Amino acid sequence: MTAHPELTRNQALVLKALGQAEIPLSAYTILDLLRDDGFRAPLQVYRALDKLQELGLVHRLESISAFVACAHPHCHAHEIIAFAICRTCGRVNEFSDAGIEERLGRWIEAHKFEPEKTTIEMSGLCAACADPSNGASVGA
Amino acid sequence: MTAHPELTRNQALVLKALGQAEIPLSAYTILDLLRDDGFRAPLQVYRALDKLQELGLVHRLESISAFVACAHPHCHAHEIIAFAICRTCGRVNEFSDAGIEERLGRWIEAHKFEPEKTTIEMSGLCAACADPSNGASVGA
């Protein structure tokens, strides 16, 4: 399902590390996780991340300088993606909203701006962390 | 007009530096600009920036790790702010859109998320840089 035969060994290892994590990982955390697999330098991680981002399999969260595996590894080439990031448990919710895309599209047209990358990130508390009595579990 | 008697000397110097710049500045660039005013260490800049952000006079652009003076130094306490950042000339356009705010509000309500900070940044080419024949000048 999420197999990508095109991936090199390094790219596959980085993607696997991100896929197994419940929260976003920094490049240096990934490096540490992959030391046993022969990783020695940040560039090995960054190069793999670059490629994975190109392929749409990984996203960078600008506001926390960390990376997540795409939650919808199908093609969302044309969608604008948004993230809700919990500052307590670290969990991330990836979603898209046609309405937001349409509003931004209006602004872009009116101002003749040519966007190449759009970042939408909300930081705050997820439902579980905001109200622990609500039943959901809070990760380690 | 933009005077804030509450500001300390360091805060006022940082705000002035940002106000005179046409593009966002990194903390270390601000530090260099203010060496003649006695600034010696990054922390002097970061502490001033923290306070200025609290006051809503400065924004941090997450996607480029840089800071801008607020373009609308009146109160926009309740608005969600968005930025269009030109990757060529570096100029930034700050705006807000009630429609986007409303759409995000819907998602937040549906998911019981409690946002504390929202980041919306578009990178790309401004009208002048995308089509130089269009008349506008392209900054240094």
Added chain:
DNA sequence: ATGGCATACGTTATAGCATTACGCAATCGA
């Protein structure tokens, strides 16, 4: 097969961004 090109890799060093930790000084209200 051979040469040229493109892509990925490995390593070292360096650049750029941000915070921790400590102590001092000024301010303000109890």
Added chain:
DNA sequence: TCGATTGCGTAATGCTATAACGTATGCCAT
């Protein structure tokens, strides 16, 4: 006067990302 708060100055450190080098590999047109 005391204690609390806030800001300041300095040094050290940590985290994030890229530059620059050379090597290896696969592919393809010659």
